[in-house]
Amino acid sequence: MAKKKTVYVCSDCGSDYSKWQGQCSDCGAWNTLSEMRNVAPARASGSAGYAGAADGEVKRLSEIDLQELPRIPSGGREFDLVLGGGLVPGSCVLIGGEPGAGKSTLLLQTLCHLAESMETLYVTGEESPQQVAMRAQRLGLPSDKLHIMAETSVETICHTAEKRQPKILVVDSIQVVHLADISSAPGSVSQVREAAAHLVRYAKQTGTVLLLVGHVTKDGTLAGPKVLEHMIDCSLMLEGSADSRFRTLRGIKNRFGAVNELGVFAMTEAGLKEVNNPSAIFLSRAGEIASGSLVTVVWEGTRPLLVELQALVDESPFNNPRRVVVGLDQNRLAMLLAVLHRHGGIMAADQDVFVNIVGGVKVMETSADLPLLLAVVSSFRDQTLPSDLIAFGEVGLSGELRPVPSGVERLREAAKHGFKRAIVPVANSPKQGIQGMEVIAAKTLAEALEAL
Incomplete structure (x- = not known):
């Protein structure tokens, strides 16, 4: 024994x-x-079967064939944008998100479209085939060519895939599948790690596109060991609040495209529909704009996105004023308020400050520093900012305005949506100018406040 x-x-x-x-x-x-x-000996990380790892032949870097593998269009422009142009044969894509975000719906729509032209296989471990068929019927999807299997054994999944040889393989989800030679329960660290390595090895050796569904923990991070994110080629996160019909698909890791790319979808009765102009959705401002509202341009992956930033400053009844932030970093807000006091002459230490990014978008970059402070000053003074004004730029601790990437492209996107004025750092001021837009370049936060 x-x-x-x-x-x-x-x-x-x-x-x-x-x-x-x-x-x-x-x-x-x-x-x-x-x-x-009773844990089986862990397999070596290098045996995961990555592309080219099996031959063991030593070559010069200049001798490597650089011919790019043809990408497979998923049928959705926003999905392809986040993927970097489409699905790459032999790649592994992990899609995570909160329960009910639409992960299974997105993959079911994609496979029903791809099944019309190639062999596909949808493996469901959490739902019965009847439930998946009912969803496809409710969404009006073509289901006569899509093959589906309810299975949680990784060995059976790979054996069936070897016989049918699908071009696209979906496993929903990685937390419920298991290997027979590991005694721990499905979803444990050992099972998730070894099951993912087994599936990735199969995908690399056969050139199959592997799409995995992943659960998230209570703090919103991807469940499972961190090594799972190192095994895969692309990690996507589908986000969206329960009270909003919009969903954002963000690229966390991508070996074949830009990181932090953002795709926007709308959840409808017919499933997830693409939003062709996301800036127009996040800019649905009220007819009469109140104080504390300002539009900024953030850079998501390879394209600019216009979002509305709102701030509310009110006298605090507590000894410790509140700092509530939705869509931004709360610690950065505290730092920027200190910069505003030191270099802008406005003290908000005894004020409650509430900041919100309209539409549920999460801004991950520092270009929102300047518009955040301008919105705070607008609410503090109860003075409405012009409706055709935008601003972006990073604010340093010494009060200087630092440039942000792709400044000219941000200004052009704002001009396309009808904005006439912009306050930006000096280094982001365009040399040729933007037609129909007045660009105000400022070196410091004090100059930006004077420009208002």
Whole structure:
């Protein structure tokens, strides 16, 4: 009989230890080690079957064939944009999101479209085939050529895929599939890591496009060991609040395209529909604009996006004024308010400050620093900003305005939507000018406030 083995596995990074300890030595996380009994020896990370790893032939870098693999259009322009131009044969794409965000709906729509021209296989481990068929019928999708299988065994999934040889394989989800030689429960660190390695190895060796559905934890991060994100080629996150019909698909990692690319969808009765002009959706401003409202231009992946930023400053009844931020970094707001006091002469230490990005968009870059402070000053003074004004730029701790990437493209996108004035850092001021737009270049935050 095989000797029983007990190891302790970190739930964050997947590292193994022979005995329990409070902190993981690899990732530094505390109290993340859990006991695993009868664990099979872990496979080497390099045996995951990545493209070209099997031949072992040593070549010069100049001898590598640079002919790009032909991409497979998914049938959706926004989905292809986030993927970097389409699906790459032999790649592995992981799509995560909150329950009910539309992950299964998006993949079902994509496979029903691709099944018209190629062999596809949809493996469902959480729903029955009847439930998937009912959803396809409700959405009005063509389902006569899509093959579906309800299975959670990775060995059976790969064996069936070898017989049918699909071009596109969907596994919904990676947290419910399991390998027979690992005794831990599905969804555990060992099962997720080894099941993903087995599926990725099959996809690389056969040139199959593998689409995996992943769960998220209560804090919104992708569930499972961190090594799972290193195995895959592309990690996407489908986000959207329960009270909004819009969904955003953001690229977290992409080996074949731009990172942080954003695709916008609208959840309708017929499924997820693409939003061709996202800026028009996020700029649905009221007829009479109140103080504290300003439009900024953020750069998402390879394109600019206009969003409305709102700020509300009110006298606080508490000893510790509140700082509430939706769509931005709360710590950055506290830092910018200190810069505003030191270099702008406006103290908001005794004021409650509320900041919101309209439409549920999350702004990840620093170009929103300047419009955030301008909106705060507008609300603090109760003075309405011009409706045709935009602003962007990073604010340093010494009050200087730092440039942001793709400044000219941001200004052109704003001019296309009818904006006439812009306050930007000096380094982002266009040399040739923008037709129909007055660009005000400022070196410091004080100059930007004077420009108002």
